[in-house]
Structures are given as structure tokens and as C-alpha cells.
Amino acid sequence: MANENITSDVIEIQEFPNLSDKYEVFSVPKTVMNESAEVVGAVPESVFLGKVMEGYANQQ
Numbered sequence: 001m002a003n004e005n006i007t008s009d010v011i012e013i014q015e016f017p018n019l020s021d022k023y024e025v026f027s028v029p030k031t032v033m034n035e036s037a038e039v040v041g042a043v044p045e046s047v048f049l050g051k052v053m054e055g056y057a058n059q060q
Contacts, residue, residue: 013025031051033056034056035055
């Protein structure tokens with residue numbers, strides 16, 4: 001990662017169905033930021049960054 005303050009985990013939903021249920025994953029890719037913002041599918045970088053910032057703001 002380009003920023004040491006940002007971490008990520010990649011989960012194989014077929015191996016962890018409990019996490020798939022918890023985060024309501026019905027298609028991939030799905031990215032969840034701090035339990036409060038999410039992106040499903042491929043989106044433009046500006047949209048993704050906006051969701052990252054939303055997730056950051058909601059953790060404060």
C-alpha cells in the first residue's frame with residue numbers, strides 16, 4: 001500500500017460464509033471501509049476515493 005495508515009484484507013467468501021453474510025456480499029469485488037461505507041464492482045478512482053474518505057470520516 002502507498003500509505004502505511006491504510007490496511008486491507010482480502011477474503012475468499014466461499015471459505016468464510018459468515019463474513020459473506022455479515023457484509024451482505026452478493027457479488028465481487030465488494031469493498032467495505034470501516035464498516036460504514038462500501039463499493040460494489042469496479043468504480044472510477046474518484047468514486048472509490050470518495051468512499052474511502054466517507055469511511056474514514058464515519059470512524060471519527
